[in-house]
Amino acid sequence: MTQTVLELAGISQAYGSHLVVDNLSLRLEKGRIGCLLGASGCGKTTVLRTIAGFESLLAGEIRLNGRTVSRPDNTLPPAKRGIGMVFQDYALFPHLSIFDNVAFGLRKRDEGEKIIRVHEMLELVGLKKEQHKYPHEISGGQQQRVALARALAPRPDLLLLDEPFSNLDVTLRERLSLEVRDILKAYGATALFVTHNQHEAFAVADEIGVMSGGKMLQWAGAHELYHRPADPFVASFVGEGVLLPGVVRAGGRVETGLGVLQGDFSAPCVDECAVSVLVRPEDVVHDDDYPVKAEVVRRNFRGASILYTLRLISGDLVQALVPSHCNHAIGEKIGIRSDVRHIVLFPRP
Missing domain, CATH: 2.40.50.140 (Nucleic acid-binding proteins)
Incomplete structure (x- = not known):
């Protein structure tokens, strides 16, 4: 029996009088990778921020493992949600080594347990030999993998990634998108990321939600979106034709x-x-x-x-x-x- 990790039930959010997210719903099962795909300004990053707890809701509910963490009258703080986050600029600490960056979220753990966990994460992302280096001494692709290892180290129930490949050149972006999927699948992570690039969405995600004007137009696998689009916008936005x-x-x-x-x-x-x-x-x-x-x-x-x-x-x-x-x-x-x-x-x- 599948377990629903993330459920958005008719969520809405606005900035002043401008409705940014409009009655949006989705479900993400354990071990699955989801993607919110859409042009700039469609509301996808706002959805991610509401899931993380950085913003409150105008309407609807957000549930994690069946527990309501956001509704209009109550928002659980980000630190209590069991969510890992990989930011667009990776947000690595320049004065800390790769090892210490990954260990940052494990400060309250036993020292021996912390060392074992960091080594597990660095092994997972293929950077164990670089653990004593600093962020400026490694490539952009390696920095992304460090950010991924740091987010996974505390064993979050859900991982959120905000435009994770946007700072990379085109060739590296294509290779890293496949590597990130392999890492997430090897770990068994449940993840949701946002992008405006359909090739990244196709390469990484199990389910993709096409967004426009704050609305979810279709939530489906890549093959379904491409061959059975729900409306003319999805048909023209996904693929060529x-x-x-x-x-x-x-x-x-x-x-x-x-x-x-x-x-x-x-x-x-x-x-x-x-x-x-x-x-x-x-x-x-x-x-x-x-x-x-x-x-x-x-x-x-x-x-x-x-x-x-x-x-x-x-x-x-x-x-x-x-x-x-x-x-x-x-x-x-x-x-x-x-x-x-x-x-x-x-x-x-």
């Missing part, structure tokens, strides 16, 4: 500028209705032998592949991800065919 105008016809067919799409779908309206069809770049296949042609209007070279933006005869735009040895210029017309495996429709006014 376009919403192509279409019309539902009888017999499980959808007419679009890309051609007639056929397959399983749940129509949001009766036959002969207008819809928007989610078309991902992998749904459009480059095929010069195919009679349907599209004009290249934009190209984004990505090394192994090129993301082409194409104008159909109907005037609609689609995207296609093509191996980069197929090098086409802007204005050139190329053959394409559709290969839409997941037909996702939304009603169109």
